[in-house]
Amino acid sequence: MKVAKFGGSSVASATQFRKVADIVSSDVERRIIVVSAPGKRFKDDIKITDILIQLAQAVIDGKVYDEIVQTVITRYAEIAKELELPADGFLAELEHDLRWKINEYRDHPSRLLDAIKASGEDHNARLMALYLQEIGLEASYVNPREAGIVVTDEPGNAQILPESYEKLYHLRERRGVLVIPGFFGYSQEGNIVTFPRGGSDITGSIVAAGVKADVYENFTDVDSIYCVNPSIVENPRQLKEITYREMRELSYSGFSVFHDEALEPVYKAGIPVCVKNTNNPAAPGTWIVAKRNHLDAPIAGIASDTGFCSINISKYLMNREIGFGRKLLQILEDEGISYEHIPSGIDNMSVILRASQLEGGKEQRILDRIQMELEVDEVHVEHGLALIMVVGEGMERTVGMAAKATTALAKANINLEMINQGSSEVSMMFGVKEEVVVDAVRALYQAYFQEAVVGNEV
Incomplete structure (x- = not known):
C-alpha cells in the first residue's frame, strides 16, 4: 500500500487534477491520497489558503466579506467547469459551509481562522473524489474525523494524539481510493484544529504511519530534492537518497521541501518516503530512508x-x-x-x-x-x-x-x-x-x- 500526498501546486487547476488522476490510476497500490488546498497556478497567483485567511481576517475585523467568499467559490467553480463536472451541489455546499463556519465562530477568532483555513483542503478533497468517481475510479472522500485523526485542541498548532494511529489502521479495510484532506484534524472536544506550517505534509505522514503503508509518496513540483537551494546555485545536484536525520536537519535549517515536524511519524514507523514530481511522475525522485551509503557522498x-x-x-x-x-x-x-x-x-x-x-x-x-x-x-x-x-x-x-x-x-x-x-x-x-x-x-x-x-x- 502507498499513501500519496499532493501539494498545493499539484492540485491548483483542472490540468493538475488530471495529472493527479493519471498518477493514481497508474498504480493500484496508491490506495490513499492526501490533498492540499489549491496552490498557485502561476507566479503572481494567490493560494486558496491565503484567500481564506483574508476571509477570516475580514470577519474578525468586522469588514464586508461577501466578495471574498465569491472569490473562493469561483476558484473551485473554474476547476469543476474545466473538468466538466456536474458541481452545482458541491458549490452550494461549499458556500453553505463557509457561511455556517463564519456564523458559528465569528466571536472566537482563533477557532474561526482554523475552521476557515481548513476548508481549503477539505473542499479540494471532496472535489478530487468527485472527479475520480467521474472518470470511473472507485473513490470516496474521507473526513479527518471519520479517518480518526484526533489532535490536541490548540488552534493553529495541532499535535496528533496516539489513539489516532489505531483508528487510522482501519482505513485499510475500506475499498477503492480514499481521498483525505490534509492540514487539519479534530480535537476530542470536536473542534477543527489545523497543524502548523507544512500541515498537509504532516497529515500525509500521519496517515502513512497509521495505515502502515509500504511507501509514503510526496508529490510536489520538482523532480527531486536538491542538495542546495536552486535559487542560489544554478542546476544544483539532485539527491537520489537522503536519510531522515539529514532531511530533518536541512528542513530545520531552511529547506522548504518539508517542515521539520512533518517526517516524524514515518521516521518512527520506518516507512520510506519518495519525493516525486506531479508534472514528471516518471522521474525517480528522491528517497528519504533510515540509512544510505555515505562513501560517495558524505555531505547530503x-x-x-x-x-x-x-x-x-x-x-x-x-x-x-x-x-x-x-x-x-x-x-x-x-x-x-x-x-x-x-x-x-x-x-x-x-x-x-x-x-x-x-x-x-x-x-x-x-x-x-x-x-x-x-x-x-x-x-x-x-x-x-x-x-x-x-x-x-x-x-x-x-x-x-x-x-x-x-x-x-x-x-x-x-x-x-x-x-x-x-x-x-x-x-x-x-x-x-x-x-x-x-x-x-x-x-x-x-x-x-x-x-x-x-x-x-x-
Whole structure:
C-alpha cells in the first residue's frame, strides 16, 4: 500500500487534477491520497489558503466579506467547469459551509481562522473524489474525523494524539481510493484544529504511519530534492537518497521541501518516503530512508536561513561559576524565548536565536537582566546574522570536512562569525553576516560538490 500526498501546486487547476488522476490510476497500490488546498497556478497567483485567511481576517475585523467568499467559490467553480463536472451541489455546499463556519465562530477568532483555513483542503478533497468517481475510479472522500485523526485542541498548532494511529489502521479495510484532506484534524472536544506550517505534509505522514503503508509518496513540483537551494546555485545536484536525520536537519535549517515536524511519524514507523514530481511522475525522485551509503557522498546538502541574532556575553572566570548557564536560560524562558545554538568558551558565551523574538521591548529587558542578575563584564546583541548548515551523516567518518568548509569560505573572503558542530556530527553550523550568505553558500557548494565531481573525473 502507498499513501500519496499532493501539494498545493499539484492540485491548483483542472490540468493538475488530471495529472493527479493519471498518477493514481497508474498504480493500484496508491490506495490513499492526501490533498492540499489549491496552490498557485502561476507566479503572481494567490493560494486558496491565503484567500481564506483574508476571509477570516475580514470577519474578525468586522469588514464586508461577501466578495471574498465569491472569490473562493469561483476558484473551485473554474476547476469543476474545466473538468466538466456536474458541481452545482458541491458549490452550494461549499458556500453553505463557509457561511455556517463564519456564523458559528465569528466571536472566537482563533477557532474561526482554523475552521476557515481548513476548508481549503477539505473542499479540494471532496472535489478530487468527485472527479475520480467521474472518470470511473472507485473513490470516496474521507473526513479527518471519520479517518480518526484526533489532535490536541490548540488552534493553529495541532499535535496528533496516539489513539489516532489505531483508528487510522482501519482505513485499510475500506475499498477503492480514499481521498483525505490534509492540514487539519479534530480535537476530542470536536473542534477543527489545523497543524502548523507544512500541515498537509504532516497529515500525509500521519496517515502513512497509521495505515502502515509500504511507501509514503510526496508529490510536489520538482523532480527531486536538491542538495542546495536552486535559487542560489544554478542546476544544483539532485539527491537520489537522503536519510531522515539529514532531511530533518536541512528542513530545520531552511529547506522548504518539508517542515521539520512533518517526517516524524514515518521516521518512527520506518516507512520510506519518495519525493516525486506531479508534472514528471516518471522521474525517480528522491528517497528519504533510515540509512544510505555515505562513501560517495558524505555531505547530503547545504541549507541557509536569515533573521538571526546573537546575544554575546563575557565574564571573567565564567567557567567556574556554577549555575551560570541555568540562570541565563531562565531569563530567556521568563521572556518566552527559545534559542537555536549556544557556542561558548571559558569566559564567554553566545546565544543564537531568531531576532523576531526580541521585539516589543524584550531585547532591552533581557540585556538589563543579564547585566544585573549575572553581573557580567559585557553583554550585547549582534543583529543581521545568517546560519548555514552543512549536513551529512558521512561527515563522522570522513577526515577534513570542517577544513574544507573553512578553506572555501576563506578563499571567498567571507568572515566567519561562529562555528558550531553537534556531538552527533550530522551537521556543521556556520554563522555569517546576512549580506554575504549567498556567496558563502555558493563557496561551500563548490567545495563539497563541484570539486568532488572534478576529483572523480580526474
